[in-house]
Amino acid sequence: MKNIPPKLVTPENLAGLIDLYELSMVASHFEQGREGMACFDLFVRRLPPNRSYLVFAGLEQAIRALTSLSFSPGVIRYLRTMGLFSRAFLSYLRGFRFRGHVDAMPEGTVFFPNEPVLRVTGNLIEAQLVETILLNIVTHQSLIATKATRVVHAAQGRPVVEFGLRRSHGTDAGLQGARAAYVAGCVGSSNVLAGQLYGIPTLGTMAHAYVQAFRSELEAFRTFAESFPDGTTLLIDTYDPLQGARHAAQVARELAARGGKLGAVRLDSGDLVRLSRKVRAILDRQGLRAVKIFASGNLSEFGIAEMCRRRAPIDAFGVGTEMSVSQDAPSLDSVYKLSEVEIDGKLVSRMKFSTGKATFPGRKQVYRREKHGRYIGDVLGLEGEAIQGSPLLRPVLHAGKLLQRLPSLETIRRHAAAEQRRLPISLLRLHTVGRYPVRLSAGLRREIRRFRKSFS
Amino acid sequence: MKNIPPKLVTPENLAGLIDLYELSMVASHFEQGREGMACFDLFVRRLPPNRSYLVFAGLEQAIRALTSLSFSPGVIRYLRTMGLFSRAFLSYLRGFRFRGHVDAMPEGTVFFPNEPVLRVTGNLIEAQLVETILLNIVTHQSLIATKATRVVHAAQGRPVVEFGLRRSHGTDAGLQGARAAYVAGCVGSSNVLAGQLYGIPTLGTMAHAYVQAFRSELEAFRTFAESFPDGTTLLIDTYDPLQGARHAAQVARELAARGGKLGAVRLDSGDLVRLSRKVRAILDRQGLRAVKIFASGNLSEFGIAEMCRRRAPIDAFGVGTEMSVSQDAPSLDSVYKLSEVEIDGKLVSRMKFSTGKATFPGRKQVYRREKHGRYIGDVLGLEGEAIQGSPLLRPVLHAGKLLQRLPSLETIRRHAAAEQRRLPISLLRLHTVGRYPVRLSAGLRREIRRFRKSFS
Numbered sequence: 001m002k003n004i005p006p007k008l009v010t011p012e013n014l015a016g017l018i019d020l021y022e023l024s025m026v027a028s029h030f031e032q033g034r035e036g037m038a039c040f041d042l043f044v045r046r047l048p049p050n051r052s053y054l055v056f057a058g059l060e061q062a063i064r065a066l067t068s069l070s071f072s073p074g075v076i077r078y079l080r081t082m083g084l085f086s087r088a089f090l091s092y093l094r095g096f097r098f099r100g101h102v103d104a105m106p107e108g109t110v111f112f113p114n115e116p117v118l119r120v121t122g123n124l125i126e127a128q129l130v131e132t133i134l135l136n137i138v139t140h141q142s143l144i145a146t147k148a149t150r151v152v153h154a155a156q157g158r159p160v161v162e163f164g165l166r167r168s169h170g171t172d173a174g175l176q177g178a179r180a181a182y183v184a185g186c187v188g189s190s191n192v193l194a195g196q197l198y199g200i201p202t203l204g205t206m207a208h209a210y211v212q213a214f215r216s217e218l219e220a221f222r223t224f225a226e227s228f229p230d231g232t233t234l235l236i237d238t239y240d241p242l243q244g245a246r247h248a249a250q251v252a253r254e255l256a257a258r259g260g261k262l263g264a265v266r267l268d269s270g271d272l273v274r275l276s277r278k279v280r281a282i283l284d285r286q287g288l289r290a291v292k293i294f295a296s297g298n299l300s301e302f303g304i305a306e307m308c309r310r311r312a313p314i315d316a317f318g319v320g321t322e323m324s325v326s327q328d329a330p331s332l333d334s335v336y337k338l339s340e341v342e343i344d345g346k347l348v349s350r351m352k353f354s355t356g357k358a359t360f361p362g363r364k365q366v367y368r369r370e371k372h373g374r375y376i377g378d379v380l381g382l383e384g385e386a387i388q389g390s391p392l393l394r395p396v397l398h399a400g401k402l403l404q405r406l407p408s409l410e411t412i413r414r415h416a417a418a419e420q421r422r423l424p425i426s427l428l429r430l431h432t433v434g435r436y437p438v439r440l441s442a443g444l445r446r447e448i449r450r451f452r453k454s455f456s
Numbered sequence: 457m458k459n460i461p462p463k464l465v466t467p468e469n470l471a472g473l474i475d476l477y478e479l480s481m482v483a484s485h486f487e488q489g490r491e492g493m494a495c496f497d498l499f500v501r502r503l504p505p506n507r508s509y510l511v512f513a514g515l516e517q518a519i520r521a522l523t524s525l526s527f528s529p530g531v532i533r534y535l536r537t538m539g540l541f542s543r544a545f546l547s548y549l550r551g552f553r554f555r556g557h558v559d560a561m562p563e564g565t566v567f568f569p570n571e572p573v574l575r576v577t578g579n580l581i582e583a584q585l586v587e588t589i590l591l592n593i594v595t596h597q598s599l600i601a602t603k604a605t606r607v608v609h610a611a612q613g614r615p616v617v618e619f620g621l622r623r624s625h626g627t628d629a630g631l632q633g634a635r636a637a638y639v640a641g642c643v644g645s646s647n648v649l650a651g652q653l654y655g656i657p658t659l660g661t662m663a664h665a666y667v668q669a670f671r672s673e674l675e676a677f678r679t680f681a682e683s684f685p686d687g688t689t690l691l692i693d694t695y696d697p698l699q700g701a702r703h704a705a706q707v708a709r710e711l712a713a714r715g716g717k718l719g720a721v722r723l724d725s726g727d728l729v730r731l732s733r734k735v736r737a738i739l740d741r742q743g744l745r746a747v748k749i750f751a752s753g754n755l756s757e758f759g760i761a762e763m764c765r766r767r768a769p770i771d772a773f774g775v776g777t778e779m780s781v782s783q784d785a786p787s788l789d790s791v792y793k794l795s796e797v798e799i800d801g802k803l804v805s806r807m808k809f810s811t812g813k814a815t816f817p818g819r820k821q822v823y824r825r826e827k828h829g830r831y832i833g834d835v836l837g838l839e840g841e842a843i844q845g846s847p848l849l850r851p852v853l854h855a856g857k858l859l860q861r862l863p864s865l866e867t868i869r870r871h872a873a874a875e876q877r878r879l880p881i882s883l884l885r886l887h888t889v890g891r892y893p894v895r896l897s898a899g900l901r902r903e904i905r906r907f908r909k910s911f912s
């Protein structure tokens with residue numbers, strides 16, 4: 001039996017991650033010789049439930065997708081079998097490289113509905129072809145980074161570790177989700193590949209299966225402590241968490257006698273507030289004040305906030321599913337929309353009127369104002385308009401080339417943390433949605449009126 | 457500036473997609489020379505909201521992940537830098553191949569909480585190492601396949617096309633999500649890579665940006681129809697959907713005069729029931745009864761069911777986000793739990809008691825009974841127990857080798873459709889959750905009592 005490897009996404013087939021309609025549109029433009037300039041905005045139309053702000057993440061992967069994008073012979077062969085496309089167009093695709101310009105907010109920046117986080121300017125073909133791959137990458141990482149900032153806030157300074165690989169939507173979601181959670185302030189991930197590829201600290205302890213693989217819990221704990229004598233964590237809720245705590249305490253004392261130490265115990269089920277208090281008491285009674293309590297098990301920002309409010313003696317949290325699929329809001333209403341296009345040699349503004357899905361015309365910029373170290377409001381305006389505030393979109397790619405080295409993950413993470421400190425307090429509440437003012441500039445409003453008039 | 461490709465998951469780094477704790481546990485077993493047999497069950501603990509059943513998908517990718525799993529030099533180097541693992545263990549990992557046995561339900565089979573869909577039997581190390589990658593793949597595809605069957609039911613025979621790549625959680629989610637949706641009965645996907653790699657029919661039309669790239673909608677429609685004269689679809693809601701319908705009708709007549717034909721118009725916003733009626737009237741008045749109406753735009757099974765109930769003249773649906781992230785239930789409470797392990801040369805049953813997270817001991821099998829062509833109930837029993845009904849878990853891998861060719865995607869899709877026809881009607885309702893009887897066998901209950909007793 002032949003051993004075919006799993007069908008995975010590699011740089012070679014990345015360009016197949018495209019919606020067919022992009023190819024159809026672009027083929028039509030190609031046949032018509034339409035290669036004028038176009039400008040597209042990537043933005044989110046509205047906030048999902050429970051969110052007062054969004055965090056931009058995934059720029060690095062988006063940029064690398066653009067700079068490495070090419071249509072493999074396999075994709076070209078497949079497209080030929082469809083019978084939709086001309087030989088000339090397929091030959092054009094074979095040589096295709098993205099040579100457009102990209103302006104974007106720095107990764108980790110907070111953003112709001114209708115604000116472009118990324119703007120692509122290029123010929124109509126290249127700018128249209130990259131729609132879906134950009135949306136896919138930016139939407140997912142921004143979704144997870146946004147959720148993760150909420151979880152990190154809820155923990156009020158206690159470390160949060162990302163544990164979600166098993167429940168994330170596929171392999172790439174696990175990897176990029178770990179990255180996005182780290183950008184948002186998680187201290188590490190259970191995901192070894194995220195450690196290897198991104199340098200994210202990897203953390204982990206043991207599963208119930210380890211405990212069960214021995215005659216008794218005590219024997220399991222002793223064996224694990226022998227393998228990892230310096231600061232490991234023991235999972236204590238396989239059979240009875242309080243008995244587990246007593247077993248862990250016993251092993252901690254045995255370890256200490258040999259010069260080792262137990263780092264923590266982990267609770268993964270039950271009433272974590274009540275259990276953590278009892279476990280703390282058991283450990284403290286045995287002089288094990290330095291042994292920490294780590295909690296996990298379907299935790300959300302709301303559950304964590306409640307545990308902190310009730311002063312549960314929990315030192316750190318492991319959060320998986322809730323954060324890794326953004327359980328309460330698993331999608332962003334992200335779009336990639338044409339704002340400007342060259343027609344008859346002239347750049348003209350473009351908007352759409354579709355009910356509930358209107359877009360804003362023109363080459364836009366986001367201007368953000370700050371007062372006493374906090375953001376006070378944004379203006380969505382036109383590029384180059386004289387508007388108070390810092391422009392957030394900055395050049396990243398020029399003619400397909402990086403203008404400067406992309407920031408390191410640590411730099412991005414620090415920027416994301418600084419952004420959170422600059423948010424108005426009202427936006428940081430977990431249980432209520434705060435409103436942040438984003439107004440349209442005079443120039444943009446004029447552009448809208450002009451465009452609407454041309455259609456009436 | 458060096459052009460580093462995006463960090464993507466390839467067969468070479470797949471083995472890095474592991475939670476660190478699996479390596480810690482396994483390292484400890486390795487150091488102790490514990491290589492006895494173990495048996496793990498992959499199952500879902502409870503139904504998510506709005507679901508009466510689950511659909512098993514992803515087996516093919518899970519099996520291919522197992523048969524191609526190996527630790528690349530890059531992962532080994534990374535693990536060495538962690539300073540947690542011995543040289544002997546790292547050397548063992550370098551030569552690691554999965555040589556265990558896998559029993560599984562056929563892909564497309566419906567299943568219920570606590571029923572293992574996949575069972576791994578192997579030495580303690582290999583069976584533990586594959587926990588996270590199996591959970592990741594099976595959870596995601598089963599989640600999407602389950603959701604997609606609901607969407608397909610809601611459409612009552614009208615074709616549903618999967619459109620979700622842009623909002624799926626990363627690249628792999630887009631690809632495997634398209635596969636899972638196809639297994640569940642969608643007729644195709646917008647995802648070109650899914651077409652290339654899996655042979656899924658790919659479909660697509662045009663975006664608003666195409667319409668906007670021309671002086672007028674009519675000019676855009678004419679140009680697109682010229683590029684694709686045989687059965688294409690025109691998107692009519694960029695500016696005004698009724699005007700769009702009239703423009704499409706005009707182009708359809710022009711096409712017909714030249715021997716071509718318009719396939720459909722697409723509505724992507726607004727009140728789709730009202731609009732589809734008006735658009736149908738416009739088309740019919742011009743003798744264009746054969747031109748279909750295709751609807752899209754944040755559609756869920758509930759929205760589609762409502763449109764069908766109100767007899768909207770919509771012929772097909774494009775469904776993206778709602779299906780691709782399983783918006784109303786974006787995760788499954790899936791786990792991989794030890795059920796049996798060799799201790800002192802003897803296989804013994806294992807269960808855990810954790811509050812709300814108990815597991816069932818022993819090597820299990822799922823037995824399903826049928827009456828008049830419908831399933832009437834399952835028994836969760838022990839392998840080999842004399843129980844009425846068809847055993848659902850069947851051998852797939854033996855000692856790491858495929859026992860027979862995996863079924864084709866078309867075969868899996870037919871099986872999934874047959875499964876849906878065998879479900880009790882009460883489980884197929886969209887708005888209420890039906891209950892399906894799954895009882896524990898006498899043998900399994902005896903095993904539970906025996907295990908509990910040994911702990912009291």
